[in-house]
Amino acid sequence: MIELQGVTKRFGSFAAVRQVSLHVSRGEIFGLLGANGAGKTTLIRMMCGILKPTEGTGTILGWDMIRDQQTIKENIGYMSQKFSLYPDLTVEENLRFYAHVYGVRQPVAERVESLLREFELTGVRKTRVSELSGGVRQRVAFASAIVHEPPLLFLDEPTSGVDPLTRRAFWEMLYQMADRGTTIVVTTHYMDEAERCDRMAWMNRGRIVAEGSLAELRRRFAPRVGNRKATLEEMFVYAMEEGEDHDGQDVG
Numbered sequence: 001m002i003e004l005q006g007v008t009k010r011f012g013s014f015a016a017v018r019q020v021s022l023h024v025s026r027g028e029i030f031g032l033l034g035a036n037g038a039g040k041t042t043l044i045r046m047m048c049g050i051l052k053p054t055e056g057t058g059t060i061l062g063w064d065m066i067r068d069q070q071t072i073k074e075n076i077g078y079m080s081q082k083f084s085l086y087p088d089l090t091v092e093e094n095l096r097f098y099a100h101v102y103g104v105r106q107p108v109a110e111r112v113e114s115l116l117r118e119f120e121l122t123g124v125r126k127t128r129v130s131e132l133s134g135g136v137r138q139r140v141a142f143a144s145a146i147v148h149e150p151p152l153l154f155l156d157e158p159t160s161g162v163d164p165l166t167r168r169a170f171w172e173m174l175y176q177m178a179d180r181g182t183t184i185v186v187t188t189h190y191m192d193e194a195e196r197c198d199r200m201a202w203m204n205r206g207r208i209v210a211e212g213s214l215a216e217l218r219r220r221f222a223p224r225v226g227n228r229k230a231t232l233e234e235m236f237v238y239a240m241e242e243g244e245d246h247d248g249q250d251v252g
């Protein structure tokens with residue numbers, strides 16, 4: 001579903017993403033973990049066909065990241081960090097709008113109805129998005145991102161500012177989608193969410209410093225932390241600090 005080789009993005013002389021190589025298979029939930037400014041959003045925007053890499057190559061759903069940006073954009077789902085809903089439109093109007101944008105095959109009214117039901121939004125269908133609570137707005141944003149039933153979904157901090165119960169329900173939904181074959185790339189600050197991913201990559205200053213399942217990462221990092229039962233957070237912090245030591249050798 002995703003195959004990246006040496007992908008770099010520079011803004012002027014500053015490299016926001018450096019030499020990222022990545023492989024994500026069908027039905028995986030893949031997490032991107034990193035502090036603010038690590039480059040997660042920039043990397044996601046390149047994989048969504050919104051930004052062109054400065055260097056490197058890659059394919060998304062088999063399409064070329066550089067040549068086929070438009071096709072990629074139309075075939076993936078993207079829930080951006082700042083939800084791109086129209087605050088003055090109602091829930092229903094937002095869903096209808098995105099159904100048209102993505103050229104949903106099924107009749108739009110039908111698809112919108114089924115999303116309203118699936119996400120328990122029928123009660124707020126006529127409510128303006130600006131009047132919704134964070135958790136409900138998140139559901140609308142998510143429904144908008146999957147209106148065209150994309151096989152590949154990018155979620156950029158989808159649960160920031162959402163209460164724990166809502167977060168848990170959100171993850172249940174992600175599991176169900178992954179079980180049905182949807183591939184999901186998700187960024188998060190929350191360690192408990194990262195632990196729920198099949199595999200994850202840790203980003204620091206534009207680079208992927210480690211990648212694997214929690215078990216793989218634990219085999220690699222727990223001995224270095226000096227605790228067989230090291231938590232994800234302890235290992236992650238260790239890897240970030242280790243990265244600082246080698247920073248002098250960084251290029252680009």
Ligand SMILES: Nc1ncnc2c1ncn2[C@@H]1O[C@H](COP(=O)(O)OP(=O)(O)O)[C@@H](O)[C@H]1O
Nearest residue numbers: 011015016034035036037038039040041042043
């Ligand atoms: N359009 C841009 N122009 C210049 N710098 C940018 C731009 N977008 C992001 N950056 C910088 O790139 C770095 C990575 O940002 P971002 O990808 O948003 O990180 P994250 O999502 O991990 O917080 C940050 O230092 C940010 O300021």
Ligand SMILES: [Mg+2]
Nearest residue numbers: 040041081156
């Ligand atoms: Mg971000």
